[in-house]
Amino acid sequence: MRRVLFELLDVSLARGERRVLDSVSVGIPEGATAIVGPSGAGKSTLLRLLNRLADPDAGTISYRDRPLDSYDPLALRREVSLVPQLPALLEGTVASNIAYAARLAGKPAGPEHCLRLAGLDPDFAARDVSKLSVGEQQRAMLARALVQEPAVLLLDEPTSALDHAARDAIEATLAELRRELEISVVLVSHDPEQARRLGDWVVRMQEGRVTDSGPLAEVLA
Amino acid sequence: MSTSIHVSTGQVAATLALVALAAAISLWRKADLERDIGIATLRSFVQLTAIGYVITLIFEADTLWLVLALLVVMVVFGALTARSRAKKVPGAFWPLLVALATAGATTLGLVVALGVFEATARYLVPVGGMVIGNAMTASAVALNRLGDEMEDSRGRIEATLALGATATEAAAPSVRRALRSGMIALVDSTKTTGLIFFPGTMVGMLLAGADPTDAVRLQLILLYALLGSVAIAGLVATTLAYRNFFTPAQQLREL
Ligand SMILES: Nc1ncnc2c1ncn2[C@@H]1O[C@H](COP(=O)(O)OP(=O)(O)OP(=O)(O)O)[C@@H](O)[C@H]1O
Ligand SMILES: [Mg+2]
Numbered sequence: 243m244r245r246v247l248f249e250l251l252d253v254s255l256a257r258g259e260r261r262v263l264d265s266v267s268v269g270i271p272e273g274a275t276a277i278v279g280p281s282g283a284g285k286s287t288l289l290r291l292l293n294r295l296a297d298p299d300a301g302t303i304s305y306r307d308r309p310l311d312s313y314d315p316l317a318l319r320r321e322v323s324l325v326p327q328l329p330a331l332l333e334g335t336v337a338s339n340i341a342y343a344a345r346l347a348g349k350p351a352g353p354e355h356c357l358r359l360a361g362l363d364p365d366f367a368a369r370d371v372s373k374l375s376v377g378e379q380q381r382a383m384l385a386r387a388l389v390q391e392p393a394v395l396l397l398d399e400p401t402s403a404l405d406h407a408a409r410d411a412i413e414a415t416l417a418e419l420r421r422e423l424e425i426s427v428v429l430v431s432h433d434p435e436q437a438r439r440l441g442d443w444v445v446r447m448q449e450g451r452v453t454d455s456g457p458l459a460e461v462l463a
Numbered sequence: 464m465s466t467s468i469h470v471s472t473g474q475v476a477a478t479l480a481l482v483a484l485a486a487a488i489s490l491w492r493k494a495d496l497e498r499d500i501g502i503a504t505l506r507s508f509v510q511l512t513a514i515g516y517v518i519t520l521i522f523e524a525d526t527l528w529l530v531l532a533l534l535v536v537m538v539v540f541g542a543l544t545a546r547s548r549a550k551k552v553p554g555a556f557w558p559l560l561v562a563l564a565t566a567g568a569t570t571l572g573l574v575v576a577l578g579v580f581e582a583t584a585r586y587l588v589p590v591g592g593m594v595i596g597n598a599m600t601a602s603a604v605a606l607n608r609l610g611d612e613m614e615d616s617r618g619r620i621e622a623t624l625a626l627g628a629t630a631t632e633a634a635a636p637s638v639r640r641a642l643r644s645g646m647i648a649l650v651d652s653t654k655t656t657g658l659i660f661f662p663g664t665m666v667g668m669l670l671a672g673a674d675p676t677d678a679v680r681l682q683l684i685l686l687y688a689l690l691g692s693v694a695i696a697g698l699v700a701t702t703l704a705y706r707n708f709f710t711p712a713q714q715l716r717e718l
Contacts, residue, residue, distance in 0.1 A: 257717065295621055295714055315712045320627035330622035333636065343626045383622070390626065 244271040246307070247394065247426055248292055253301035255287060262287045263298065264450040274420055274427045276441030276458075278434060283447040285430040286327055289396050292428065293322045320347045323392035327399050327430070329379035336374070336382045337367040340389050347390035359419070360385035361411035376403040384412065388419075394426045395419070401436065413440055438462055468671045479504070521584050530587045534571075537595045538563045545603035549704075551610025553718065558703035559602055566598035566696035567591060570688050579684055590685070593664075597649065597689045598696035605645025605697045606704055612637035613708050621715055630709035638701050645697035653686050662686065 248270040255263040263284050270292075277285045290296050291303060294315045303310040305322065331339050337353045344351035354364040360381040366374075374382060380403050387395060395416075401409040417440070419425045431437050437444055437458070444461040446454040454461050482504050489496040521529045542559040549555040571591055580586035613620070616637050623633040656662055664685050668678035708716055 293625060294712060295625060296717075297710075297712065297714070311712070315714075316627045316629060319625055324625040326618065326622050326625065328618050330618040332619065332623065346627045346632075386626070 244273055246270070247272050247305065248310075248428075249304045249307075250288075250291075251302045251304075253291065253298045253303060255291070255296070255298050261450050263291075266301070266450070266452050268445055268452045268455050270428060270445065271443055272426045273443060274416070274429065274441050275443040275445060276437030277428065277430045277445045277447060278432070278437050278462075279447035279453075281432075282449075284450045285447055286398050288447070289324060289398050289428065289430055292396055293319045293324045295324065320390055321392055322394040322396060323387040323390055324396040325383050325387045325398060325400055327402070329376060329383045331371040331374075331379060331382055331386070334371060335367065336362075336369050336371060336385070339371060339382060339386050340367070343386045344389045349389060349391055351389060353385070353389070356385040356388040357382075359388050359415045361408055361415060377405070377408060380404065381408070381412070391423075392425065394428065397427060397429045399430055399432065402432070409436075416440060434462055518588055521588060525584050527582065527584075527587075530584045530591070533588060534567060534591045534595065537592060538567060541595050541599035545599050545606065545700075548603040549606035549610055551614060551718075552606045552704050553707045553716070555606055555704055555707075558700050558707075559599075559606065561703060562602045562696045562698075562700035563595055563598050565699050566602075566692040567595045569695055570594045570692040573691070574684070574688055579688075590688070593685060594688060594692045598692045601645040601649065601693040602696040602700035604648065605641045605701050608644040609637060609641035609701055609704060612640055613705070617715060624713060624715065630706065630713045633713075633715075634705045634708065638705050641701045641705075642697045645701070646693055649689060649693045653690060656682075656686065 246269045250266050250268050250270075253263055253266040254261065266284075266288065277288065279285055287296070291298055292305075292310075294310060294313075297311070305313065305318070310318070332342060336357070337351075340353045340356060341351040353367040357364050357366055362378065362381045362385060366378070366382065369378075371379065371382065380400060384397070384400055397416075401412050404412065413436070416427055416429075420427060427440070429437075429440060431440075442458050444455065444458050445452055446461060482500065486497045486500050488494070489500060517533065521533060538560065541563045542556055545559045545563075546555045549559070552558075571587060571594060574580050574590065575582045575587075580590060613634070620633045620637070624630070652660070662682050662685075665678045665682040668681060669675065708718075710716055
């Protein structure tokens with residue numbers, strides 16, 4: 243089997259009365275992992291734990307065989323980049339957002355390249371983010387994450403607001419990133435077909451629990 | 464500037480007619496404020512009368528320790544009052560306390576050091592009261608806005624943290640807007656002062672029979688001092704308070 247990227251052991255998280263994650267134990271290998279399950283299953287919550295936007299109430303998470311909390315959270319987030327479910331760009335232009343992310347990661351800000359990777363035309367760089375459609379914002383968010391050249395991309399339903407053409411472009415980019423830069427991807431998706439197209443490992447969740455996980459062929463047979 | 468006038472209790476009682484008018488309007492138009500008008504009238508009477516006696520005592524004693532004690536009490540009550548207007552900010556009391564104390568100490572310290580006022584009870588008590596009062600309003604408005612901003616911008620702040628930004632960087636736009644809204648009221652009213660309204664000190668001095676030039680100069684001194692104190696209070700309050708929204712691991716707290 244491939245090397246394990248994330249290892250979760252008995253991870254639980256409550257919000258109010260609700261057990262949002264309930265003793266989750268699962269391994270996520272390098273490569274492309276799809277997290278699937280119905281709405282409210284805890285998929286986004288799980289993803290947020292992986293770059294420490296939140297910490298579990300109980301249980302342990304490790305990343306590349308080291309406890310997640312032994313990493314500096316800022317450095318971890320630049321290496322393990324999360325693109326949230328709801329687009330939330332900073333005020334300004336697409337280019338200023340990309341430059342901001344590049345500066346944080348100490349990377350050169352080349353908006354054209356990452357815009358193209360995210361399926362956006364380069365003249366989007368000068369556009370004001372408040373005047374973008376949701377689908378365009380989603381792709382600008384992805385472009386902003388890509389400029390940081392992360393080793394792992396955590397994508398929360400990155401194509402939920404896109405039409406088929408735009409979705410296909412993003413899926414092609416993700417396949418290419420994996421092939422050429424060996425970026426690992428953890429992708430939350432509502433759509434089993436997307437998981438089939440992109441994932442080689444699948445984690446299935448329901449009501450805060452992992453009900454199944456394994457190679458694509460076994461879980462989504 | 465040694466003017467003095469005498470105001471009788473009868474004159475005060477006579478103006479209650481206007482309070483009655485206010486209550487009548489509220490009753491007539493069902494604004495449902497009669498009770499509050501009553502409470503406000505009573506409280507202002509009791510509080511100002513009490514503070515009047517306290518100030519008389521302090522003026523007579525003329526020791527700086529008593530002045531300092533009164534200013535400390537104002538700072539503490541100011542911070543408590545401001546906290547009740549910043550309910551969405553966790554642990555708002557300490558930032559507010561430090562903000563009011565810093566604003567009061569710096570502003571009074573500077574006007575005394577620059578030789579504008581003497582360090583005596585007669586100057587420090589009223590000027591201190593105004594400085595701390597305005598600092599309180601400004602920091603309450605700033606933290607109230609900060610609470611709203613942090614609530615409304617959760618998604619954006621988390622998305623920024625997810626890029627590896629620090630809490631300070633992620634909160635910067637919210638902190639900037641909060642500070643701005645704390646300061647803007649005084650800046651705007653300073654712009655229009657004399658055109659649309661006459662500030663209180665000037666009115667008071669004119670009523671007391673002072674020379675208009677003196678009244679204007681004193682008012683300008685106070686307005687400029689207040690601008691400084693409001694800026695310091697807003698800066699200190701927002702800078703200390705935004706941290707309470709984050710954990711040491713640069714996560715946005717669940718509230
Ligand atoms: N801060 C919170 N307070 C209360 N409940 C929360 C909080 N965060 C998440 N939840 C609840 O936890 C559950 C899981 O949420 P999560 O966002 O992880 O679901 P999801 O699987 O990503 O769903 P979707 O597919 O709709 O995005 C939901 O029922 C949600 O209401
Ligand atoms: Mg979700």
